[in-house]
Amino acid sequence: GENVEQHPSTLSVQEGDSAVIKCTYSDSASNYFPWYKQELGKRPQLIIDIRSNVGEKKDQRIAVTLNKTAKHFSLHITETQPEDSAVYFCAGNTTSTPGNNFNKFYFGSGTKLNVKP
Amino acid sequence: GAGVSQSPRYKVAKRGQDVALRCDPISGHVSLFWYQQALGQGPEFLTYFQNEAQLDKSGLPSDRFFAERPEGSVSTLKIQRTQQEDSAVYLCASSLATVYEQYFGPGTRLTVT
Numbered sequence: 001g002e003n004v005e006q007h008p009s010t011l012s013v014q015e016g017d018s019a020v021i022k023c024t025y026s027d028s029a030s031n032y033f034p035w036y037k038q039e040l041g042k043r044p045q046l047i048i049d050i051r052s053n054v055g056e057k058k059d060q061r062i063a064v065t066l067n068k069t070a071k072h073f074s075l076h077i078t079e080t081q082p083e084d085s086a087v088y089f090c091a092g093n094t095t096s097t098p099g100n101n102f103n104k105f106y107f108g109s110g111t112k113l114n115v116k117p
Numbered sequence: 118g119a120g121v122s123q124s125p126r127y128k129v130a131k132r133g134q135d136v137a138l139r140c141d142p143i144s145g146h147v148s149l150f151w152y153q154q155a156l157g158q159g160p161e162f163l164t165y166f167q168n169e170a171q172l173d174k175s176g177l178p179s180d181r182f183f184a185e186r187p188e189g190s191v192s193t194l195k196i197q198r199t200q201q202e203d204s205a206v207y208l209c210a211s212s213l214a215t216v217y218e219q220y221f222g223p224g225t226r227l228t229v230t
Contacts, residue, residue, distance in 0.1 A: 006159075032217045043121075043221040044160065044208070051217075089159045093217070102148055102167065103217055107159030 002027040002094040006108025013080050014116050021111045023090035024072045030092040032103060033073050035064060038110075039086045047088075048075070080115045087112050119143065121211050121222035129228045130199045138194045138225045142211030149192050150219060151184055152208040160208050166192060199229045 003026040013019050031052040036044035050057045050064045057064050066073040087110045093103040122141045130136050142149050152160035162176040168189035186192040196203055206226050210219040
């Protein structure tokens, strides 16, 4: 099955700086990579995702890059703000057993981002 | 519109008790997933439903864990004879058909004493 590794486990940046979180995956068949933001005690929220047919995707201050050859993808947050402080999880998909067309996600262990004002 | 909801939000059980956790997915979402999230870790897949059919239960840690979705909407995760290692947040997520995006509920924090 898929194995997703994420680093760093904690990241502290000054407000206005950029933050980068990196993930690697093992299953070459994985084709969908979402990123979730989870504030303390709250649900994981999808913030951006990327499919394997593109190398980069941007949404305002957030961008994700994907390198299929190296099997790694990264989350980039520019002009960080205190409200960006949270735990961020990456995930990679794998299809289920043959005949079942759904996406089973394997999550990284999370990065706790602290944006200092 | 309404998101995924879960109840109860918090549950304390004595070791050996049975518990039932409920998930209400987004209306119209065919796919429903259960995950277990240990403290400081990412969610781990437990089981998946497409409508009422449980198509994958490979992540259920033991036969004490049982999930159902009898009418293809609300789902219940049941844990029998709870153990301390079952303490975790149990997350439910739903997805529209087989598209990729999964939307999570707020979770149920289970503490087994």
